[in-house]
Amino acid sequence: VKQSRAAALLLLTMTVAIAWPAVLPAQPAGTSISVTNLMEAQSGNTPFTPPTNRFGFYDQLNLDVTTGEVRLGLRFEADHSSEDQFTYDEITQRYAEWANPRIRVRVGNFYTILGRGLIHRSFELPGVVLDQPGLRSRYGPSRDVDGVLLEGSAGPFQAIGFSGAPNGGDVSPGLEPEGLERYVGQVSGLELSATPWRNARLGTAYTRVGTASNQRELGTAFIDVDPLLAAGVRGFQLPLYLEYARENATAGEWTSFSMADSVPHALYAGANLIRGAFTLSAEWKDYAGFRLGTNDPPSLVKEHSWQLLNRATHVLNATLEQGFQVEGSWSLPGRGDVTVNRSRSDGRFATGPVRFEETYVELHLSPAGWPVEANLFHDSGKDEFSFISRRRAAGGLGRVHLTGDLSFEAQVERQSSRRATENFVDLFSSISVARAGLGTLALSWERTTDPQEEDPEKSGTPPVDPRHFFSGTISAPLSGNHEIVLFAGERRGGRACTAGTCYEVLSFKGVELRLTSRL
Amino acid sequence: MSRASRRTKNILLVVALILIAIGMFLSRNAESGEFPAAARFAVTDLQGTGLKLEDLITKGPVLLDFWATWCKPCAASLPELQAMHETYADRGLTVVGVSIDGPRNFSKVRPFVARTGLTYPIVLDHDGRLQRDFHVTAVPTAVLIDRTGAIVRVRQGYRPGEDRNLAAEIEALLIANAVPAVTDSTPADSTNSGSP
Numbered sequence: 001v002k003q004s005r006a007a008a009l010l011l012l013t014m015t016v017a018i019a020w021p022a023v024l025p026a027q028p029a030g031t032s033i034s035v036t037n038l039m040e041a042q043s044g045n046t047p048f049t050p051p052t053n054r055f056g057f058y059d060q061l062n063l064d065v066t067t068g069e070v071r072l073g074l075r076f077e078a079d080h081s082s083e084d085q086f087t088y089d090e091i092t093q094r095y096a097e098w099a100n101p102r103i104r105v106r107v108g109n110f111y112t113i114l115g116r117g118l119i120h121r122s123f124e125l126p127g128v129v130l131d132q133p134g135l136r137s138r139y140g141p142s143r144d145v146d147g148v149l150l151e152g153s154a155g156p157f158q159a160i161g162f163s164g165a166p167n168g169g170d171v172s173p174g175l176e177p178e179g180l181e182r183y184v185g186q187v188s189g190l191e192l193s194a195t196p197w198r199n200a201r202l203g204t205a206y207t208r209v210g211t212a213s214n215q216r217e218l219g220t221a222f223i224d225v226d227p228l229l230a231a232g233v234r235g236f237q238l239p240l241y242l243e244y245a246r247e248n249a250t251a252g253e254w255t256s257f258s259m260a261d262s263v264p265h266a267l268y269a270g271a272n273l274i275r276g277a278f279t280l281s282a283e284w285k286d287y288a289g290f291r292l293g294t295n296d297p298p299s300l301v302k303e304h305s306w307q308l309l310n311r312a313t314h315v316l317n318a319t320l321e322q323g324f325q326v327e328g329s330w331s332l333p334g335r336g337d338v339t340v341n342r343s344r345s346d347g348r349f350a351t352g353p354v355r356f357e358e359t360y361v362e363l364h365l366s367p368a369g370w371p372v373e374a375n376l377f378h379d380s381g382k383d384e385f386s387f388i389s390r391r392r393a394a395g396g397l398g399r400v401h402l403t404g405d406l407s408f409e410a411q412v413e414r415q416s417s418r419r420a421t422e423n424f425v426d427l428f429s430s431i432s433v434a435r436a437g438l439g440t441l442a443l444s445w446e447r448t449t450d451p452q453e454e455d456p457e458k459s460g461t462p463p464v465d466p467r468h469f470f471s472g473t474i475s476a477p478l479s480g481n482h483e484i485v486l487f488a489g490e491r492r493g494g495r496a497c498t499a500g501t502c503y504e505v506l507s508f509k510g511v512e513l514r515l516t517s518r519l
Numbered sequence: 520m521s522r523a524s525r526r527t528k529n530i531l532l533v534v535a536l537i538l539i540a541i542g543m544f545l546s547r548n549a550e551s552g553e554f555p556a557a558a559r560f561a562v563t564d565l566q567g568t569g570l571k572l573e574d575l576i577t578k579g580p581v582l583l584d585f586w587a588t589w590c591k592p593c594a595a596s597l598p599e600l601q602a603m604h605e606t607y608a609d610r611g612l613t614v615v616g617v618s619i620d621g622p623r624n625f626s627k628v629r630p631f632v633a634r635t636g637l638t639y640p641i642v643l644d645h646d647g648r649l650q651r652d653f654h655v656t657a658v659p660t661a662v663l664i665d666r667t668g669a670i671v672r673v674r675q676g677y678r679p680g681e682d683r684n685l686a687a688e689i690e691a692l693l694i695a696n697a698v699p700a701v702t703d704s705t706p707a708d709s710t711n712s713g714s715p
Contacts, residue, residue, distance in 0.1 A: 038656060112646050123621070127657045199567035239626075281626050375591075500621030
């Protein structure tokens, strides 16, 4: 009965989203309404977990209404499953905003950033739907603040002030009745900045975060400038960024720029040198005691779009970590470009130092006038945070434009790793055919000999029985306002990163349908 | 109220909300032919130049492209956007690239732009405001805004060759812009003059 009800809801939603004729009168003149709906339905489950025919339905609707300088909005989320646990249907965000060219006032849920996020960043991951591990309740991860936000500018000066309850982003609304709160504590912040000349910005910010019994106060100052541009030098760019933050520091203590592990601090420095087709970027970080839950200091490890590298990346622990990243690239117009990246993160824990490091090289070939392009990469390193003492990966992607509308893409990746005394290999391959305006059909195969992912019924007896993950995906636009993605097969779980933020994805075996409607 | 009836009520609530939202959308487009208005924005590009939607649309249509340095389909689409910029900028089109890279990748954006040879303005969506105002749920997403400030087209994702559809819509908007708006230039009182 539960599955029938959920299936009926799914079918009804799809039918309505795609074909329902207009029934309501046109919107009032001068008022604009924007609606986006994301619906995701699954039939299946995480592998080796009963029942295998679990049915789940998640929906997220975002509605904004704008009238003149006033804007109102809400987010409605719902999650139901055949297990009928931790389900919910509720308005998870709402806001009212008034804005003119100088001032913006927002009451309700909001996002903002101070500096580069060392002391505060509230944000969300658009389009990402997570499943609460263990308890199984899906939600859109959002690290918003529920309170009041004020922004203003006058000439070269800008100000941001806010106060509210922060959302940790790791609890589904379906778990709130069980006593797990999404919004815990209070965070308040103020940033004052100035743009004294073009392409230069400097500022200072302060936040207070915590609960009534445990308050932390943090201050920061930053400068963002291109001295060559300011000096009128042409042909070169040298953008520089420097930010240093401290906890509970007086102005005198702050200016000592202490880097001691015992002093809660965060330092981020970045520089680019750009000369025509040659670019060089370098970043340095040093964080101690800065894991606040309401901030997002830059991780510095390169964010990869390659499937295996993205999963094997390092997640920052700002409790005690320092490191660097250097990247150079050179492009030859009409031929392609090459990118070389070297990064390192050193964690200093009571059990001893641990290191993540990698060296990455990518060659992109795109000969002018040819209907072919290719990317090849090689990556080597280690990740002692995950007990990986050696890791090597290589792969490539080729894309052929068969006709004006038809294209074919093939991708292959291989990664070998050593964890303690175990060696294991990951393989990923995919092929896809796309036709402009019609859609994409993709098939993928993944294989791993990682003992930690072995079939529980076969584990314990060497050699490791490889796991295989086969899947097919069809994605297509339905009219100009809807995009549908149909997945069937088995998806490997693990770490995934989007827009610089990493999260855990549960593995899944079954069929999944996602419909995004822009209304 | 029993658990079953509460559940049924919840499901009906979900369906009702979705129906209302979609109905409002369909009525807007199907009956009145109107398009949703783009959220007004004022941002500064990587060169320090201010960009305000109200000012940009006085010149012609605006194409906002949401992209990221780590996004492979975005990288594949950028040469076509650069070509659109080179083809239509003189006729009034403004292409604006909106990088949704977070603080982790802010420092990668300028080198990426230089390496790719993009010459149209690029802005960093520092606080994610543009993403949310334009309801971006995937990258790349291209949003085409006409001279009235209405969103006439949203393209989510990218498949090679899809630039032609977008180019055709831009061309149509530019042609519409080029046609003198006779009724708009007619003095208001002359329409009610009662002349034979």
